[in-house]
Amino acid sequence: MSEQDAAQEAAEWVGAFLTRRREQIAQRWADATLFRTVFTLSRDESVEACKTVIDALATVATSGRLDDITAPAFGTVRDQLGRMAASRAWTGSSSAQIADEVADLREPVTSVLREEVTDQSDAAAQDSLLALTVLMGTLRLVIMETTLMAGEELIERQRQQLMEVATPVISLWENIVAVPLIGTLDSARSQVVMESLLDAIVAQRARYAILDITGVPTVDSLVAQHLMKTVAAARLMGAECIVSGIRPAIAQTIVQLGIDLSSVITRATLADALAYALGQQGVEFSSGPATGAGTR
Known part of the structure; x- marks a missing residue:
């Protein structure tokens, strides 16, 4: 028998073994950390997940x-x-910890295999054990890939939330809203600014929108382009846009x-x-001395 044929036969044997000993393996996996920490209310649910x-x-x-x-x-x-590993990641478990928990699934299924194989020195038994080891290793890779993707999605959601928090729309007066910008204004954040401002213009029926760039460290052609797009969008919504906070250095750069x-x-x-x-x-207002200041 060729090496390839032997490997295929070992793989098919492992497939039949997993089907045959499904219940025993599932019962042992249900007590593993990965399953136990996710299915905290029902062990039967954990066993069914293991069987899947x-x-x-x-x-x-x-x-x-x-x-x-x-x-x-x-x-x-x-x-x-993947969902289980992702839920572990969202609760604070590191990728290394999840990888170890997935690796811990190998020992229970290997133990069941050894219980079934009487002569572990037999070549076919060794091939089957190797096939099972490869399969469990691939399982670990699959879970790690899924966990990393879930982590990236979580980071992206958090980044989006931070951008929204960092670009609040403030109501200064009736029909007047303002967006104080702080930090670098890139394409992604500019889109959030525009969406938040337009929503506020509609919700508050604002006639004037102030974009304050006092906290923007530098203004280049890209930042200026973003500002112009926001101004144009606000005008289409019926609001006049005012840009404030232009410092001397920024004015020179422009x-x-x-x-x-x-x-x-x-x-x-x-x-x-x-x-x-x-x-x-x-609206009439006074720019004189503050209330309480002495006058003669």
């Missing part, structure tokens, strides 16, 4: 694709164990870059922008 994974592994083994993480049957494994902001209303400070918007609405 074992059936998928048996299908992979029978197909002979022991080391192929793209094998169709691994889709079931990703759905079942001039040197040849950026044309002539169509945009600009003011040096947020207070100046608010004063302009109030004046446009006919």
Whole structure:
């Protein structure tokens, strides 16, 4: 028998073994950390989840694709164990810890195999043990891949939430809203700013929107382009946009870059922008001394 034929025969034997000893393996896996920490209320539910994974592994083994993480049957494994590993990651477990928990599944199934094989020195038995080891190693890779993808999705969601928190829309006066920008203004954040501002314009029926860039460290052509798009979008919603917080250094940079902001209303400070918007609405206010100051 050729090496390839022997490997295929061992893989098929492992598939039949997993199907045959499904119940025993599932009972042992249900006590493993990975399953026990997810299915905390029902052990029966944990056992059924184990059986689903074992059936998928048996299908992979029978197909002979022991080391192929793209094998169709691994889709079931990703759905079942992947969600479990992801839930462990969301509760604070590290990738290394999850990898160890998946690796711990190998010993129970190997023990069941050794109980069934009487002569472990037999070549066929050794081939079967090797096939099972390869299969469990591939299982670990599949789960790690799924866990990492879930981690990336979690990071992306957190990044989106942070951007939303970092770009609040403030109601300064009736019909006047403002967005104080702090930090670098990239494409992704600019999109969040635009969406948040437009939503606020609709919700508060704002006629004036102030974009305050006092906290933006630098303004280049890309940042200016983002600002112009936001101003244009606000105008389409019926609101006049005012850009405030343009410091002398930023003003010089804008001039040197040849950026044309002539169509945009600009003011040096947020207070100046608010004063302009109030004046446009006919609101009278005093810029004299603060209340309580002595007068003669």
